[in-house]
Amino acid sequence: xxxxxxxxxxxxxxxxxxxxxxxxxxxxxxxxxxxxxxxxxxxxxxxxxxxxxxxxxxxxxxxxxxxxxxxxxxxxxxxxxxxxxxxxxxxxxxxxxxxxxxxxxxxxxxxxxxxxxxxxxxxxxxxxxxxxxxxxxxxxxxxxxxxxxxxxxxxxxxxxxxxxxxxxxxxxxxxxxxxxxxxxxxxxxxxxxxxxxxxxxxxxxxxxxxxxxxxxxxxxxxxxxxxxxxxxxxxxxxxxxxxxxxx
Amino acid sequence: xxxxxxxxxxxxxxxxxxxxxxxxxxxxxxxxxxxxxxxxxxxxxxxxxxxxxxxxxxxxxxxxxxxxxxxxxxxxxxxxxxxxxxxxxxxxxxxxxxxxxxxxxxxxxxxxxxxxxxxxxxxxxxxxxxxxxxxxxxxxxxxxxxxxxxxxxxxxxxxxxxxxxxxxxxxxxxxxxxxxxxxxxxxxxxxxxxxxxxxxxxxxxxxxxxxxxxxxxxxxxxxxxxxxxxxxxxxxxxxxxxxxxxx
Amino acid sequence: xxxxxxxxxxxxxxxxxxxxxxxxxxxxxxxxxxxxxxxxxxxxxxxxxxxxxxxxxxxxxxxxxxxxxxxxxxxxxxxxxxxxxxxxxxxxxxxxxxxxxxxxxxxxxxxxxxxxxxxxxxxxxxxxxxxxxxxxxxxxxxxxxxxxxxxxxxxxxxxxxxxxxxxxxxxxxxxxxxxxxxxxxxxxxxxxxxxxxxxxxxxxxxxxxxxxxxxxxxxxxxxxxxxxxxxxxxxxxxxxxxxxxxx
Amino acid sequence: xxxxxxxxxxxxxxxxxxxxxxxxxxxxxxxxxxxxxxxxxxxxxxxxxxxxxxxxxxxxxxxxxxxxxxxxxxxxxxxxxxxxxxxxxxxxxxxxxxxxxxxxxxxxxxxxxxxxxxxxxxxxxxxxxxxxxxxxxxxxxxxxxxxxxxxxxxxxxxxxxxxxxxxxxxxxxxxxxxxxxxxxxxxxxxxxxxxxxxxxxxxxxxxxxxxxxxxxxxxxxxxxxxxxxxxxxxxxxxxxxxxxxxx
Numbered sequence: 001x002x003x004x005x006x007x008x009x010x011x012x013x014x015x016x017x018x019x020x021x022x023x024x025x026x027x028x029x030x031x032x033x034x035x036x037x038x039x040x041x042x043x044x045x046x047x048x049x050x051x052x053x054x055x056x057x058x059x060x061x062x063x064x065x066x067x068x069x070x071x072x073x074x075x076x077x078x079x080x081x082x083x084x085x086x087x088x089x090x091x092x093x094x095x096x097x098x099x100x101x102x103x104x105x106x107x108x109x110x111x112x113x114x115x116x117x118x119x120x121x122x123x124x125x126x127x128x129x130x131x132x133x134x135x136x137x138x139x140x141x142x143x144x145x146x147x148x149x150x151x152x153x154x155x156x157x158x159x160x161x162x163x164x165x166x167x168x169x170x171x172x173x174x175x176x177x178x179x180x181x182x183x184x185x186x187x188x189x190x191x192x193x194x195x196x197x198x199x200x201x202x203x204x205x206x207x208x209x210x211x212x213x214x215x216x217x218x219x220x221x222x223x224x225x226x227x228x229x230x231x232x233x234x235x236x237x238x239x240x241x242x243x244x245x246x247x
Numbered sequence: 248x249x250x251x252x253x254x255x256x257x258x259x260x261x262x263x264x265x266x267x268x269x270x271x272x273x274x275x276x277x278x279x280x281x282x283x284x285x286x287x288x289x290x291x292x293x294x295x296x297x298x299x300x301x302x303x304x305x306x307x308x309x310x311x312x313x314x315x316x317x318x319x320x321x322x323x324x325x326x327x328x329x330x331x332x333x334x335x336x337x338x339x340x341x342x343x344x345x346x347x348x349x350x351x352x353x354x355x356x357x358x359x360x361x362x363x364x365x366x367x368x369x370x371x372x373x374x375x376x377x378x379x380x381x382x383x384x385x386x387x388x389x390x391x392x393x394x395x396x397x398x399x400x401x402x403x404x405x406x407x408x409x410x411x412x413x414x415x416x417x418x419x420x421x422x423x424x425x426x427x428x429x430x431x432x433x434x435x436x437x438x439x440x441x442x443x444x445x446x447x448x449x450x451x452x453x454x455x456x457x458x459x460x461x462x463x464x465x466x467x468x469x470x471x472x473x474x475x476x477x478x479x480x481x482x483x484x485x486x487x488x489x490x491x492x493x494x
Numbered sequence: 495x496x497x498x499x500x501x502x503x504x505x506x507x508x509x510x511x512x513x514x515x516x517x518x519x520x521x522x523x524x525x526x527x528x529x530x531x532x533x534x535x536x537x538x539x540x541x542x543x544x545x546x547x548x549x550x551x552x553x554x555x556x557x558x559x560x561x562x563x564x565x566x567x568x569x570x571x572x573x574x575x576x577x578x579x580x581x582x583x584x585x586x587x588x589x590x591x592x593x594x595x596x597x598x599x600x601x602x603x604x605x606x607x608x609x610x611x612x613x614x615x616x617x618x619x620x621x622x623x624x625x626x627x628x629x630x631x632x633x634x635x636x637x638x639x640x641x642x643x644x645x646x647x648x649x650x651x652x653x654x655x656x657x658x659x660x661x662x663x664x665x666x667x668x669x670x671x672x673x674x675x676x677x678x679x680x681x682x683x684x685x686x687x688x689x690x691x692x693x694x695x696x697x698x699x700x701x702x703x704x705x706x707x708x709x710x711x712x713x714x715x716x717x718x719x720x721x722x723x724x725x726x727x728x729x730x731x732x733x734x735x736x737x738x739x740x741x
Numbered sequence: 742x743x744x745x746x747x748x749x750x751x752x753x754x755x756x757x758x759x760x761x762x763x764x765x766x767x768x769x770x771x772x773x774x775x776x777x778x779x780x781x782x783x784x785x786x787x788x789x790x791x792x793x794x795x796x797x798x799x800x801x802x803x804x805x806x807x808x809x810x811x812x813x814x815x816x817x818x819x820x821x822x823x824x825x826x827x828x829x830x831x832x833x834x835x836x837x838x839x840x841x842x843x844x845x846x847x848x849x850x851x852x853x854x855x856x857x858x859x860x861x862x863x864x865x866x867x868x869x870x871x872x873x874x875x876x877x878x879x880x881x882x883x884x885x886x887x888x889x890x891x892x893x894x895x896x897x898x899x900x901x902x903x904x905x906x907x908x909x910x911x912x913x914x915x916x917x918x919x920x921x922x923x924x925x926x927x928x929x930x931x932x933x934x935x936x937x938x939x940x941x942x943x944x945x946x947x948x949x950x951x952x953x954x955x956x957x958x959x960x961x962x963x964x965x966x967x968x969x970x971x972x973x974x975x976x977x978x979x980x981x982x983x984x985x986x987x988x
Contacts, residue, residue, distance in 0.1 A: 091379060108605060111579070111602060111603040113580070115722055116722060125915075127914070128895065129917065130429065130900075131468045132338060132429055133467065136467060137468060154722060155870070156678050156720065158675065158677060159675075162429075166915045168914065173868070174866075182377065182652065184607060186379060223378070227609050228612075332852070333854070360830050360967040363969060364969040372668075374646075376647045376649070405899065405922065405923065413647065415668045419619050421619075421660045423623065430853050431853050431854060585873060625961075625962045626923055626962060630962060655903070676874070680873060714872075714878045715872045715879070
């Protein structure tokens with residue numbers, strides 16, 4: 001069982017042009033695409049809920065957190081963003097979609113400015129450059145998005161541990177569109193498509209990638225605390241048959 | 248269903264001191280530890296079989312190839328080693344154990360000399376430094392091997408995409424003991440324990456790691472040929488609604 | 495000309511046991527080892543100076559910042575740590591020594607908890623595992639430190655882009671002792687030796703490594719701002735012969 | 742002093758259409774762009790010379806080998822390619838230009854098929870995605886090539902340790918155009934522009950990149966042999982004050 005929390009700012013979603021594309025909200029579209037995945041339980045959280053939708057009880061019961069935000073990044077308190085970061089360091093998966101590149105949790109996890117070049121949407125081609133990666137399962141050499149907001153390099157992120165997708169935009173730009181990192185015991189995936197007024201989240205390949213990413217980001221091991229448990233000599237510990245602890 | 252082929256040189260295995268540790272041979276010990284893994288079918292191949300145990304029919308039906316070799320690396324023809332390499336590039340997983348570091352398939356896949364520092368066995372402590380990695384599932388911060396042949400740095404391998412285990416040896420050496428790479432669509436894992444006259448392959452953590460590695464290395468996508476299929480303009484192709492092919 | 499700022503907390507340095515090892519302070523020892531490096535200008539900054547020793551004028555004129563801190567990490571305001579982080583993102587090099595692993599600038603740059611296992615000092619052997627790396631120039635396969643505080647895995651850092659040194663401790667631990675990352679246009683090196691009451695910073699190999707790291711971390715390109723300059727179509731820009739800007 | 746050997750197949754170079762672009766041959770164009778680099782000595786080697794232009798004396802006196810080949814990859818004996826590979830493992834730098842992606846030395850160093858998608862030349866935009874990398878020194882966010890042969894993904898190479906440039910092609914493809922790896926003590930850079938009948942090698946940014954790459958790839962340390970020197974216990978060795986050797 002993978003417990004997924006889909007977090008959405010849920011502000012753009014109230015405009016007509018966005019409703020036309022995502023009648024159930026961006027969170028609704030993401031949640032819908034996860035229904036096909038066996039063994040997944042989806043919870044929806046939005047900024048307008050108490051504690052921004054992420055009280056401890058929710059975070060403590062989340063295996064993978066999917067994040068969509070844009071105009072209200074600043075409304076998420078630093079303290080909450082740091083708590084999300086700590087949960088990732090302890091094992092929770094984190095998937096940032098599109099404009100989540102400037103969200104606080106993502107920026108805190110990356111350690112860079114996460115800035116990029118951007119302009120209005122147009123034809124994009126998403127190329128798979130790592131077809132053996134779990135997130136690429138069932139994805140062809142490339143697929144097309146009729147219209148998606150242009151995100152271009154230089155994208156100020158740490159060198160990805162795995163680079164799975166590259167975006168090609170008609171206007172002349174390229175982008176590292178699908179990137180993986182490890183942070184502590186947690187896995188982080190950033191995926192570029194998903195502008196609020198385009199309909200990329202309804203694209204079957206985008207949906208498949210999100211499902212693949214959820215399975216990939218699900219925790220393997222978790223830890224209770226960030227501190228390492230024993231400051232005593234490991235060899236002494238072994239001689240005495242003491243417990244070697246857990247990270 | 249993951250179809251695993253365990254390949255063993257099967258030469259040391261005929262000596263009494265090795266039989267005492269691995270009565271069914273090294274291949275038998277590896278195969279035994281895979282029995283606990285659901286959805287896995289194990290085939291055993293040895294150097295003394297026709298075509299060194301790896302005719303096309305076997306390679307074509309292998310998802311993950313586990314390799315143990317030492318004194319007869321040269322008995323594997325270059326042509327066969329290159330065929331194994333090609334299968335990995337097309338998606339087959341490859342797990343090299345211990346002295347497989349100098350096997351032809353591993354060296355061809357790495358592109359380096361794969362040499363290292365070595366001497367007789369002694370106490371080793373294997374540390375997990377990437378507890379969020381799938382191969383580390385269920386593995387504690389470290390575990391102990393009473394006696395294992397010392398392999399030490401400088402280990403001439405390409406920078407691992409993921410480094411999961413480090414080995415500590417009482418005599419003063421360290422080693423990158425568990426390393427992951429991608430080659431084409433295939434995944435490669437090298438794991439240092441497994442000398443023929445020590446009994447590391449009977450250690451429950453070593454066995455768990457091999458099981459984890461098999462699941463991790465199982466192919467996600469595969470391709471028929473190494474060549475990319477279309478030298479025609481991708482945009483033209485898209486305009487005409489042509490098939491975008493498969494890698 | 496590389497302009498190096500050596501920043502030191504300068505608190506331990508006032509104790510007799512530390513003075514015995516580093517009569518000019520830790521910053522003095524680091525500065526001394528840079529004197530052999532041509533084309534380097536060294537500035538010393540300490541926590542007890544105004545603005546913690548790092549007013550804008552100093553940061554704006556620093557190419558590589560070396561950081562030593564331990565018991566007063568919290569005395570560095572978040573705002574200053576973030577300013578250091580931004581300077582790195584814009585191109586400034588950052589070298590964290592020993593207990594700087596928990597300093598705010600380093601943690602902000604990494605995005606992880608940067609926790610580790612530790613205990614009192616003992617014999618360490620530092621192994622070079624990347625002898626072709628610029629920071630390894632002139633460093634033998636390993637060198638010895640008679641007594642250095644034990645830092646052991648699991649060290650919660652992002653996967654290093656280059657891993658240059660591994661530490662072996664007599665008590666049974668290993669450590670990723672020399673690690674490189676890129677953050678924005680800046681380079682980051684973490685190096686484990688350097689406890690205040692041991693004398694590792696007087697070791698000729700440690701000194702050589704710090705000199706190598708300074709040259710490696712010196713900026714190649716820099717940028718004025720973190721934002722990308724142009725949200726207009728690159729192709730349009732090219733057609734009009736407009737300036738392509740600078741990151 | 743960096744001793745650079747520029748190796749060229751020198752076959753296309755005899756055709757009129759190539760002479761029109763590179764009157765001194767491709768090797769001549771590469772050599773010319775290195776003249777601006779202080780402390781560099783250039784030697785030219787071609788396939789039609791004895792021992793394919795690379796007798797031991799030449800390889801033993803080469804710090805960085807630049808390689809251009811296309812239609813005669815098979816004319817380079819496996820044995821020579823392996824010798825080049827060994828020199829790289831021992832510290833020599835290797836820069837592969839354009840169609841060198843299928844040359845034997847490059848494929849042996851990579852361990853993958855190195856295949857890619859291709860078609861006739863057209864407008865390319867080369868984006869810099871790692872502006873802090875030494876090879877990016879002085880290179881703007883992107884530059885343009887009026888016409889360059891299209892090389893597109895999936896490019897079957899190992900995950901680059903550093904990815905410096907991405908290529909955008911008008912027809913809809915992207916490419917990892919500038920990639921870095923370490924192999925043993927040697928550094929490898931692959932750079933995509935340089936088709937024989939286009940004139941990319943006369944582009945000032947391409948030339949600057951080649952100069953930067955030569956400095957980056959120059960050896961830091963070298964070793965005489967691939968074997969590690971001592972199979973005796975390191976601790977014993979230390980107790981006896983023995984020489985710790987050199988890799």
